[in-house]
Amino acid sequence: MDMPNTPVARLRGALKRYGALTAVDGLDLALYPGELLALLGPNGAGKSSAIGLLLGLQRPDAGEVTLFGQDPQRIQPRRQIGVMLQNATLPPTLRVRELLRLTASYYANPRVLQETAELAAVEDLLERPYGKLSGGQQRRVQFALALCGRPRLLFLDEPTVGMDIEARQALWAAIRRLVGEGCSVLLTTHYLEEAEALADRVCVMARGRAIHEGTVDELRARVGVKRIRCISTLPPEAIAEWPEVAEVRFDSGRLQLTTAEAEVVVLRLLQNDARLRELEVQRAGLAEALTELTREPEASSSDQREAA
Numbered sequence: 001m002d003m004p005n006t007p008v009a010r011l012r013g014a015l016k017r018y019g020a021l022t023a024v025d026g027l028d029l030a031l032y033p034g035e036l037l038a039l040l041g042p043n044g045a046g047k048s049s050a051i052g053l054l055l056g057l058q059r060p061d062a063g064e065v066t067l068f069g070q071d072p073q074r075i076q077p078r079r080q081i082g083v084m085l086q087n088a089t090l091p092p093t094l095r096v097r098e099l100l101r102l103t104a105s106y107y108a109n110p111r112v113l114q115e116t117a118e119l120a121a122v123e124d125l126l127e128r129p130y131g132k133l134s135g136g137q138q139r140r141v142q143f144a145l146a147l148c149g150r151p152r153l154l155f156l157d158e159p160t161v162g163m164d165i166e167a168r169q170a171l172w173a174a175i176r177r178l179v180g181e182g183c184s185v186l187l188t189t190h191y192l193e194e195a196e197a198l199a200d201r202v203c204v205m206a207r208g209r210a211i212h213e214g215t216v217d218e219l220r221a222r223v224g225v226k227r228i229r230c231i232s233t234l235p236p237e238a239i240a241e242w243p244e245v246a247e248v249r250f251d252s253g254r255l256q257l258t259t260a261e262a263e264v265v266v267l268r269l270l271q272n273d274a275r276l277r278e279l280e281v282q283r284a285g286l287a288e289a290l291t292e293l294t295r296e297p298e299a300s301s302s303d304q305r306e307a308a
């Protein structure tokens, strides 16, 4: 799939191992100017490791990593990014105003302090020592620090953890505004509604790899799939031939069908099997779909991945 622009951040066949564990397993990922890409996936999928590679915090064992077309450890690309990681440690005695001034001084063309404070909704926290703030307030300050340098690219690793609903929605509004100004954003989140609210594109990771990439609508379309369970005398091989049926399984005496057209399939089942019993139709939610997408395929493959 060709995109017209050059990526602002890119991983090509990136591999990162920690001892015997492969955290990032030949990952290709590209982020384009002005887009918000959400990186989704279960705990340990490799999202933070992928961000660590893009930030130059870790070096890949194989593959290529570029930030604005350059090595991420070089100062020029680093000056154009803002970062909000999961475990930020900041000096607790410094006041928020001081932290913002200090961080802004690293950038060539930072925002004025008032604008940063307003964007991140930290105006009322400016005179408070960082260490005395609540968890949610500290996250807002970390967001302010990430955007104060007017970055072209923002890395937001689970930015709204610990925030109440109001703070979360204010942060979403701020992110939208930044993207509207042309800033690119790489976001990781476990809140699917956050990805739905913000992302142009999502990349679902599992076991260090990208297993699904596309728009939120495309992910939703996969979610649109329903599961039908029933006890039937119809042979599974015959049902597998029905055009609306994507998958047939036979498990503990029950048929389990996957389909995007549940009503049509239910009708055919009822028409063809007068003795059909225990019919159930389940819709996969977004969270369920992600679980489905990222399920460990075989015990053996995870054993291989973590083999000592």
Ligand SMILES: Nc1ncnc2c1ncn2[C@@H]1O[C@H](COP(=O)(O)OP(=O)(O)OP(=O)(O)O)[C@@H](O)[C@H]1O
Pocket (backbone or CB within 6 Å): 018, 021, 022, 023, 041, 042, 043, 044, 045, 046, 047, 048, 049, 050
């Ligand atoms: N510094 C490290 N040393 C050893 N193993 C690590 C290190 N960092 C990450 N890992 C392992 O690499 C794998 C990927 O971890 P990573 O933090 O990238 O996942 P993640 O998708 O960001 O997870 P989460 O959603 O929990 O933040 C995990 O199995 C983790 O235990």
